[in-house]
Amino acid sequence: MGADAPNILPALARLDAITRRLRPECPWDREQNERTIVPHTVEEAYELADAAQRGDDGKLLDELGDVLFQVHFLALLLEERGAGDLAQVAEHCTEKLIRRHPHVFGEAQAESAQEVLRNWDQIKQREPGREQGVFGEVPDNLPGLLYARKVQRRAATSGFDFPDVEGPLGSLREELEELHGAQSAEERFDELGDVLFAAVGIARKLRVDPELALRAAAERFRSRVTTAHDLAASEGRSWNDLDSDEQLGYYARARSTQKGPAR
Secondary structure, three states, X not given: OOOOHHHHHHHHHHHHHHHHHHXXXXXXXXXXXXXXXXXXXXXXXXXXXXXHHHOOHHHHHHHHHHHHHHHHHHHHHHHHOOOXXXXXXXXXXXXXXXXXXXXXXXXXXXXXXXXHHHHHHHHHHHOOOOOOOXXXXXXXXXXXXXXXXXXXXXXHHOOOOOOOOHHHHHHXXXXXXXXXXXXXXXXXXXXHHHHHHHHHHHHHHHOOOHHHHHHHHHHHHHHHHHHHHHHHHHOXXXXXXXXXXXXXXXXXXXXXXXXXXXX
């Protein structure tokens, strides 16, 4: 089991006290507002996601702390202008979790994670002050892959969805064919977007985060190219002087020496 509540509460109180001291006493912290802080919050969230993806518990612990500090700091900014405080943030979150989990705290039934997500989105739509419509309050500034997943998920809550992964797989095959036949730059632009959108649909059905999956693939590619470069250098060859077939040969050797999905 994790730490008991008596141990958690003093630790959180100490973090809160340090945040409150930094705000007036540190020149950098003193100058910040929510607009200048949020880019750091987003950066910390990505670093947290990377630690989780790598399965690095030590790094995960560290990055969770950085995100937690961001929450304390932003809540303090709210408090300073009388718009709320950390207690209200916690209470609001608690009430929302209870309201959106009627299968736990109420009489509703949900037998699968997909049912939970569908109920969650439907409950959100009924909450006061929410932007109405299937795509209400989908943030425009999400990264492209996550934006596509959010849009697809919202459509799915209205019943507009494939029943299983075979539908998105078929769509991807169709979109690849259309991309292959595209003639103009505008057509290629549109068809490539459709290919990516279909791939996100597959990721959603497989319950895979497309952003993290793509980043992991890019990291594998980067590592294999680096290894191929080093293999060539160990044999007295310059990577940049190799023709494409020779580079591919070294890449294949590098790929065979590393773990991970084949490409």
